[in-house]
Amino acid sequence: MASSDAAERWILGPDSPDSIDSVASGRIGPRAFHEKKARALPRQQLMLSLPNLDGSLSGGDPPRPAIVKQADREVEPIQQQAARLGNGKQQQERLQSVSSIPYDRTEFVAETLLPTKTGRYRLRGYRHSADGGRTYTEPTCIMTGSPEGLRAGEPPLTAVIQKFSGDMRHLNVAVRVHDACFTSEVLGSLKCDCAEQLQLAMDYIQASEPGIIIYLQQEGRGIGLANKIAAYSLQERGLDTVDANRALGLPDDCREYTSVRNILKDLGIRSIQLMTNNPRKISVLREMGVIVTDRIPCIVKAQQFSQGYLATKQERMMHELDGSYCFWNHDGEPTGPLMSIDSETIGPFSSMDAPVATDAASIIAEKIEQSSQDPS
Numbered sequence: 001m002a003s004s005d006a007a008e009r010w011i012l013g014p015d016s017p018d019s020i021d022s023v024a025s026g027r028i029g030p031r032a033f034h035e036k037k038a039r040a041l042p043r044q045q046l047m048l049s050l051p052n053l054d055g056s057l058s059g060g061d062p063p064r065p066a067i068v069k070q071a072d073r074e075v076e077p078i079q080q081q082a083a084r085l086g087n088g089k090q091q092q093e094r095l096q097s098v099s100s101i102p103y104d105r106t107e108f109v110a111e112t113l114l115p116t117k118t119g120r121y122r123l124r125g126y127r128h129s130a131d132g133g134r135t136y137t138e139p140t141c142i143m144t145g146s147p148e149g150l151r152a153g154e155p156p157l158t159a160v161i162q163k164f165s166g167d168m169r170h171l172n173v174a175v176r177v178h179d180a181c182f183t184s185e186v187l188g189s190l191k192c193d194c195a196e197q198l199q200l201a202m203d204y205i206q207a208s209e210p211g212i213i214i215y216l217q218q219e220g221r222g223i224g225l226a227n228k229i230a231a232y233s234l235q236e237r238g239l240d241t242v243d244a245n246r247a248l249g250l251p252d253d254c255r256e257y258t259s260v261r262n263i264l265k266d267l268g269i270r271s272i273q274l275m276t277n278n279p280r281k282i283s284v285l286r287e288m289g290v291i292v293t294d295r296i297p298c299i300v301k302a303q304q305f306s307q308g309y310l311a312t313k314q315e316r317m318m319h320e321l322d323g324s325y326c327f328w329n330h331d332g333e334p335t336g337p338l339m340s341i342d343s344e345t346i347g348p349f350s351s352m353d354a355p356v357a358t359d360a361a362s363i364i365a366e367k368i369e370q371s372s373q374d375p376s
């Protein structure tokens, strides 16, 4: 069995002669690359190999149960089993080598340049496991500028040069930690502010580089897309975003941010200014050792369908929104340009938003009318 170091060489890529760069340069085909990589993986990581179209695993057969033979389900004789597993000392050593795999681990895969409608960004791909390698997610880093500081393995001289040349780009870097929201970012849902916050962060780091958006696959505050859809379904029946999660027996927020700490370390970033309205994010990151020197508010205006969600974030999840997301102020006056909502395009909504006025302007009109009729 190849060591996990060998696996790391394959995954880490750029420094290895047989890395993903070899695929790019044509020295090795993508298929061969994946097969070699899978063979280099320790046994428990084979489970991570993606199945091919024919159902086989690219890294060979899946690991078989240790004791019961697959073919005839015959129980393995005890002596044979002992010979295969080794003596107590050997087993202990094996266990130690398994437990020496760090519980959470984030590995850099590759970087590319990405032109977008908002401008050009550096895009860095990572693989992150929070359970010692059983499962993984793929955080990405969307970057402008070069905020990198001293990185692991670099000579300390780099730090000295940085210090004396006054290069402070790796300090107080503007960072947005953003969690996936398929519904708004891909489908254009108007029920939350996630897609607009992402756009705001992309604009911000484009306008004042360097900056980083760490995009994490933690849909629905970590409960996953299908559960989030179930939560939305309960919200149609009148529950808010917090109670809907609870009614499903799910936590309000189960996102984990060890990958953020690891990615910042990988980049040699010493301290950050976090673009967020959520105090939990700041405290969770600080607890794991990330130096957050400041907060950059990330408030976007609500519109008809997101007003309730934002109100709940402020009132029940302690987001520092300060009422400033409201698209009307407390006197019932519009406070900023409204997102144009065409009720013809959106079509009729069911019970979801009932009682619902046809557009934002008529909601405001209704509110103004109500307040003028209210004798108090």
Ligand SMILES: Nc1nc2c(ncn2[C@@H]2O[C@H](COP(=O)(O)OP(=O)(O)OP(=O)(O)O)[C@@H](O)[C@H]2O)c(=O)[nH]1
Binding pocket: 177, 178, 179, 180, 181, 182, 192, 194, 197, 218, 219, 220, 221, 222, 223, 228, 231, 232, 241, 245, 275, 276, 277, 278, 281, 298, 313, 319
């Ligand atoms: N469970 C659940 N998740 C939601 C809902 N609406 C949006 N999300 C998810 O919420 C996550 C974003 O979290 P938010 O609480 O909106 O904001 P935040 O990231 O904590 O705070 P900011 O940094 O200020 O944006 C994304 O993963 C979305 O998929 C909802 O109604 N229910």
